[in-house]
Amino acid sequence: MAGPSGPGSGPLPADKQSLKHLAFFYATVCAVCDDPCLSVDGLSLLKTCGGCHLISYCGEEHQKQHWKFHKEMCIMLKHTLKKMGANKIRGYRINDDLEERNDMFTENAFGFNTYRYYLYFNVRKQIRRSLSTAESRMILYPRMCNICYSNDVKQLRVCSKCLCVSYCSEDHKEKDKDRHSKDCPELKVCFEIDKSLLEAVGFGDIPLSDPMSADFLQTSCLEKIKKYSESLLENLGTIEGRVLTDVMSAPMTIVHTVYSLDLASNKVLSVELVGAGGFEMQYFEKWEQLLHWLPGLEKLTLTFVGPDVGDFESNLKLCGSCISRNVDLKIVRSSQLYHEFINVQSRPDLIVAFNAGFTENIQSKIKDTWKETIPEILKRNCPLLVTSYTHKESKNDLSRVQGLVKDVNVIMECQKNIFSASKPLQDWEQHDDETVPQVYYKNYYLFTVRS
Numbered sequence: 001m002a003g004p005s006g007p008g009s010g011p012l013p014a015d016k017q018s019l020k021h022l023a024f025f026y027a028t029v030c031a032v033c034d035d036p037c038l039s040v041d042g043l044s045l046l047k048t049c050g051g052c053h054l055i056s057y058c059g060e061e062h063q064k065q066h067w068k069f070h071k072e073m074c075i076m077l078k079h080t081l082k083k084m085g086a087n088k089i090r091g092y093r094i095n096d097d098l099e100e101r102n103d104m105f106t107e108n109a110f111g112f113n114t115y116r117y118y119l120y121f122n123v124r125k126q127i128r129r130s131l132s133t134a135e136s137r138m139i140l141y142p143r144m145c146n147i148c149y150s151n152d153v154k155q156l157r158v159c160s161k162c163l164c165v166s167y168c169s170e171d172h173k174e175k176d177k178d179r180h181s182k183d184c185p186e187l188k189v190c191f192e193i194d195k196s197l198l199e200a201v202g203f204g205d206i207p208l209s210d211p212m213s214a215d216f217l218q219t220s221c222l223e224k225i226k227k228y229s230e231s232l233l234e235n236l237g238t239i240e241g242r243v244l245t246d247v248m249s250a251p252m253t254i255v256h257t258v259y260s261l262d263l264a265s266n267k268v269l270s271v272e273l274v275g276a277g278g279f280e281m282q283y284f285e286k287w288e289q290l291l292h293w294l295p296g297l298e299k300l301t302l303t304f305v306g307p308d309v310g311d312f313e314s315n316l317k318l319c320g321s322c323i324s325r326n327v328d329l330k331i332v333r334s335s336q337l338y339h340e341f342i343n344v345q346s347r348p349d350l351i352v353a354f355n356a357g358f359t360e361n362i363q364s365k366i367k368d369t370w371k372e373t374i375p376e377i378l379k380r381n382c383p384l385l386v387t388s389y390t391h392k393e394s395k396n397d398l399s400r401v402q403g404l405v406k407d408v409n410v411i412m413e414c415q416k417n418i419f420s421a422s423k424p425l426q427d428w429e430q431h432d433d434e435t436v437p438q439v440y441y442k443n444y445y446l447f448t449v450r451s
């Protein structure tokens with residue numbers, strides 16, 4: 001299959017082309033050639049798919065070419081929207097038979113968020129597999145006005161700098177000026193990272209570079225991690241630098257916590273990661289760093305538990321130094337929910353919930369599995385480290401734990417994680433308050449508790 005060429009990108013070979021259809025989606029550009037098709041006055045001339053209204057093309061040729069990739073999703077979306085009693089992503093009601101879920105059709109941010117999440121959840125359920133990144137983005141990041149969520153595509157003007165937001169009018173663009181002037185450069189980075197990861201093909205090709213040095217026993221490893229982290233932060237101007245902070249945030253944050261909990265001199269360590277998914281499983285070789293940064297370890301058990309864990313290959317190849325050290329390394333994976341998984345024989349030293357979002361599903365009124373999981377975690381009688389995207393979310397996550405379990409000991413209050421990721425992500429959720437940033441970072445805040 002010949003790849004089409006678009007602005008700033010050469011034709012992609014066939015394997016990259018099919019990866020693209022899985023991994024890359026921005027509603028503001030042609031799904032095949034990435035052309036935003038802007039008219040001289042900034043209006044988008046993209047043609048939107050008449051079936052689902054969620055994907056656009058520069059013209060008929062690319063729409064036809066893309067149909068084999070889009071067909072299944074298009075039919076599923078159309079079917080699900082009809083069942084929900086709506087005809088478009090914006091949620092215009094076409095009948096009043098559905099008495100429940102009225103909140104989804106309200107004209108505010110909450111209604112719009114609930115609506116998209118409900119659509120996402122139902123499509124995923126019906127398609128009986130997890131959705132690809134591109135498919136998820138199609139639902140969660142539709143082309144719409146960033147202020148009023150209008151999806152009248154004929155009126156929409158896209159921000160030509162970041163290609164991540166659109167406006168229905170000059171008025172709404174002006175209304176968003178303060179917030180977007182801060183978000184725009186970071187959103188531009190989001191687009192560029194997604195695109196260049198795709199062109200580099202191989203999630204997993206990025207070198208993870210903090211080799212075990214000969215003097216690792218002499219220097220304080222915590223100092224070593226801080227130096228390593230500083231070296232990553234010096235490279236934030238590059239795509240690789242940004243991605244590395246995201247990849248390495250997980251092991252850095254765990255080792256930092258292990259030090260603050262005084263577990264760093266343990267010879268045996270068992271860490272259980274709950275609600276694990278892409279953040280934990282991608283670039284899996286990053287976990288070898290735990291052995292480099294905890295040089296006294298003789299046995300390390302890493303347990304990954306979560307519904308998405310099974311989607312990822314995970315092999316940990318050790319470097320020469322680690323092999324000669326003869327560490328007993330055990331990796332356990334489970335696609336169960338943690339409270340279903342719990343292995344009474346194992347005794348974790350630390351349980352970690354990265355980017356937990358304990359309260360996310362309460363708001364969306366979608367099945368909330370943390371309600372059962374959190375009390376079971378606290379019964380394990382070991383510290384629980386929780387990270388969140390924002391300060392507010394971190395406080396909510398902590399209150400949720402305190403609401404579900406009596407007499408929780410807060411070991412570390414909500415605070416900024418010095419090893420947070422610096423790779424920006426666009427928030428799919430809208431907020432009625434226009435001062436809330438639309439960009440967030442993984443592992444940004446953290447707290448630690450135990451029962």
Ligand SMILES: [Zn+2]
Nearest residue numbers: 030033058062
């Ligand atoms: Zn095109």
Ligand SMILES: [Zn+2]
Nearest residue numbers: 049051052074
């Ligand atoms: Zn469609």
Ligand SMILES: [Zn+2]
Nearest residue numbers: 145148168172
């Ligand atoms: Zn608007």
Ligand SMILES: [Zn+2]
Nearest residue numbers: 159161162184
């Ligand atoms: Zn912008």
Ligand SMILES: [Zn+2]
Nearest residue numbers: 288318319322
């Ligand atoms: Zn090693």
